[in-house]
Amino acid sequence: MLLQELIAPILLKKVIGSVEGIEITGITADSRSVGPGMMFIALRGATVDGHDFVEQAVSKGAAAVVVEQEMEGIIAPQIVVRSTRAAISVLASVFYGHPSKQMKVIGVTGTNGKTTVTHLIDRILTDNGHVTGLIGTIKKRIGNKEFDVVNTTPEALELQETFRAMKDIGTEYPIMEVSSHAVELKRVAGTDFHIAVFTNLTQDHLDFHGTMENYRIAKGKFFAQLGNTFTSDVSTNKYAVINIDDPSAEYFLGQCAVQTVTYGIKNDADVRATDVKIEAEGAAFRIESWAGSIDLQLQMTGTFAVYNALAAAAVCLCEGIPLEKIKPSLEAVSGVPGRFERVLAGQPYTVVVDYAHTPDSLENVLRTIREFAKGKVYTVVGCGGDRDRTKRPKMAKIAVDYSDLTVLTSDNPRTEDPEQILDDMEAGLHDVARERYVRLTDRTEAIRFAIGKAIEGDVVLIAGKGHETYQIIGKTKYHYDDREIAAKAIRGEI
Ligand SMILES: CC(=O)N[C@H]1[C@@H](OP(=O)(O)OP(=O)(O)OC[C@H]2O[C@@H](n3ccc(=O)[nH]c3=O)[C@H](O)[C@@H]2O)O[C@H](CO)[C@@H](O)[C@@H]1O[C@H](C)C(=O)N[C@@H](C)C(=O)N[C@H](CCC(=O)O)C(=O)O
Numbered sequence: 001m002l003l004q005e006l007i008a009p010i011l012l013k014k015v016i017g018s019v020e021g022i023e024i025t026g027i028t029a030d031s032r033s034v035g036p037g038m039m040f041i042a043l044r045g046a047t048v049d050g051h052d053f054v055e056q057a058v059s060k061g062a063a064a065v066v067v068e069q070e071m072e073g074i075i076a077p078q079i080v081v082r083s084t085r086a087a088i089s090v091l092a093s094v095f096y097g098h099p100s101k102q103m104k105v106i107g108v109t110g111t112n113g114k115t116t117v118t119h120l121i122d123r124i125l126t127d128n129g130h131v132t133g134l135i136g137t138i139k140k141r142i143g144n145k146e147f148d149v150v151n152t153t154p155e156a157l158e159l160q161e162t163f164r165a166m167k168d169i170g171t172e173y174p175i176m177e178v179s180s181h182a183v184e185l186k187r188v189a190g191t192d193f194h195i196a197v198f199t200n201l202t203q204d205h206l207d208f209h210g211t212m213e214n215y216r217i218a219k220g221k222f223f224a225q226l227g228n229t230f231t232s233d234v235s236t237n238k239y240a241v242i243n244i245d246d247p248s249a250e251y252f253l254g255q256c257a258v259q260t261v262t263y264g265i266k267n268d269a270d271v272r273a274t275d276v277k278i279e280a281e282g283a284a285f286r287i288e289s290w291a292g293s294i295d296l297q298l299q300m301t302g303t304f305a306v307y308n309a310l311a312a313a314a315v316c317l318c319e320g321i322p323l324e325k326i327k328p329s330l331e332a333v334s335g336v337p338g339r340f341e342r343v344l345a346g347q348p349y350t351v352v353v354d355y356a357h358t359p360d361s362l363e364n365v366l367r368t369i370r371e372f373a374k375g376k377v378y379t380v381v382g383c384g385g386d387r388d389r390t391k392r393p394k395m396a397k398i399a400v401d402y403s404d405l406t407v408l409t410s411d412n413p414r415t416e417d418p419e420q421i422l423d424d425m426e427a428g429l430h431d432v433a434r435e436r437y438v439r440l441t442d443r444t445e446a447i448r449f450a451i452g453k454a455i456e457g458d459v460v461l462i463a464g465k466g467h468e469t470y471q472i473i474g475k476t477k478y479h480y481d482d483r484e485i486a487a488k489a490i491r492g493e494i
């Protein structure tokens with residue numbers, strides 16, 4: 001693509017050098033992957049500043065660079081913009097031919113439930129004959145091909161490239177998780193969303209956002225981004241689907257210029273669950289909506305499972321899928337990997353692996369377990385390093401409050417001292433009897449210990465890592481899977 005065409009939609013502060021007749025073969029924000037004819041965009045990251053690699057990019061053949069300040073001694077044309085992050089989201093969309101405008105992108109945001117809700121929407125749409133793609137925490141799926149992911153929401157370039165690939169194989173609905181980091185770092189700024197979903201807002205990521213207010217504002221921007229375009233063609237309508245029972249619901253509704261659809265249990269909602277019954281085997285409820293009502297029996301359990309199902313149903317109702325066709329899909333989902341996943345290795349007690357890594361999700365999961373546990377509840381829990389420190393004492397307290405015995409252990413310590421993370425957790429337990437918890441830094445030892453205690457009727461919850469198949473210690477990723485370790489511990493193999 002010609003450089004002039006590529007930068008045409010961008011507001012420029014200054015252009016240094018001639019941009020005429022230059023063919024751009026690709027775009028990258030990583031100097032290490034620059035090839036001849038590519039455009040290099042300098043991003044200021046959390047660890048380094050891409051501007052420090054402009055020279056390297058040019059020496060590797062970059063045909064143009066996009067920067068926030070004029071650089072000395074650079075032979076390639078320099079496109080100077082106020083924000084390279086804002087620019088990259090637009091440039092990526094232009095370069096890949098605006099794929100998000102050619103499909104119906106569904107984005108799900110919220111502290112908890114994004115992965116689950118995207119999987120449920122995916123199931124309903126696929127069962128109803130639509131071609132979907134998935135982008136989120138567990139994986140990325142383009143057609144039938146699955147790819148490993150680093151982030152929940154990829155950076156703009158990878159995102160637009162993924163959309164292009166999805167469009168090229170006939171995808172109608174990319175369904176994606178939109179993290180608050182992604183909104184704040186403008187990873188999704190160049191994406192045209194068809195439906196935006198809000199699950200809930202509770203504490204997480206205060207290391208990044210600083211305050212809950214900033215965190216809320218970051219998520220709010222996602223809804224404001226939907227714009228207010230509408231035409232007489234109903235299929236092009238945009239919607240915001242909002243959990244009306246969340247304390248921040250009014251705030252998010254206020255950010256929307258598009259039509260809004262609410263869902264909930266407690267408050268009057270467009271899509272509402274009534275007669276909710278939570279049992280060990282699943283959740284039963286009735287959906288009432290503008291399109292009629294229907295009884296459902298989910299295999300997933302917990303009140304939060306009902307919220308996730310309502311969110312997915314609301315989205316699909318917006319797309320004109322009748323409740324009769326939504327029901328069988330929701331009922332068929334046995335679960336999402338690492339979300340309330342039971343480990344079955346012939347034991348007479350229950351072992352649940354769950355990705356709860358925030359105070360709210362941990363409380364929800366434990367409350368659900370308490371509702372049906374016949375015996376004792378043992379919880380193995382840790383908190384990730386290099387992440388929100390303020391959630392640590394809260395998570396420890398919640399674990400102890402709901403469990404007969406809690407085992408504090410390591411999650412992904414990353415570059416922090418695991419003992420320090422456990423100290424931070426323990427700080428929430430000053431008024432708790434010491435026999436209510438043990439501290440075992442090694443996760444395998446912790447899992448083995450909890451499982452060793454369990455007898456018939458008990459429940460062991462292993463929280464925090466869910467589907468993860470690794471543990472990050474320092475900067476190294478080791479293979480680690482709670483489900484494998486739990487099964488081995490049950491069988492007495494470790
Ligand atoms: C804080 C954050 O978002 N970091 C992301 C960021 O890394 P970074 O800011 O450290 O990047 P950096 O290393 O400082 O580099 C800055 C720039 O210089 C470039 N560079 C760097 C080195 C070099 O030699 N040459 C060069 O050009 C880099 O390519 C980059 O463009 O850019 C990387 C590449 O896209 C991301 O993978 C990385 O996510 C890391 C892995 C991460 O953990 N992010 C978390 C906080 C996150 O984003 N989480 C949310 C989900 C949260 C939730 O659960 O809700 C997510 O969406 O994943």
Ligand SMILES: Nc1ncnc2c1ncn2[C@@H]1O[C@H](COP(=O)(O)OP(=O)(O)OP(=O)(O)O)[C@@H](O)[C@H]1O
Binds near residue numbers: 177304305354360365
């Ligand atoms: N609607 C919900 N409300 C509260 N907690 C939930 C909800 N749905 C799931 N959870 C809990 O949160 C955990 C994470 O769920 P899920 O992976 O679906 O959320 P997520 O928003 O994608 O998380 P992440 O931001 O880490 O990717 C689950 O393991 C469960 O404990």
Ligand SMILES: N[C@H](CCC[C@H](N)C(=O)O)C(=O)O
Binds near residue numbers: 152384411412464
């Ligand atoms: N996407 C979340 C995942 C946290 C999962 C937990 N296992 C941890 O490592 O803290 C984050 O990056 O904050």
Ligand SMILES: [Mg+2]
Binds near residue numbers: 115136
């Ligand atoms: Mg997720």
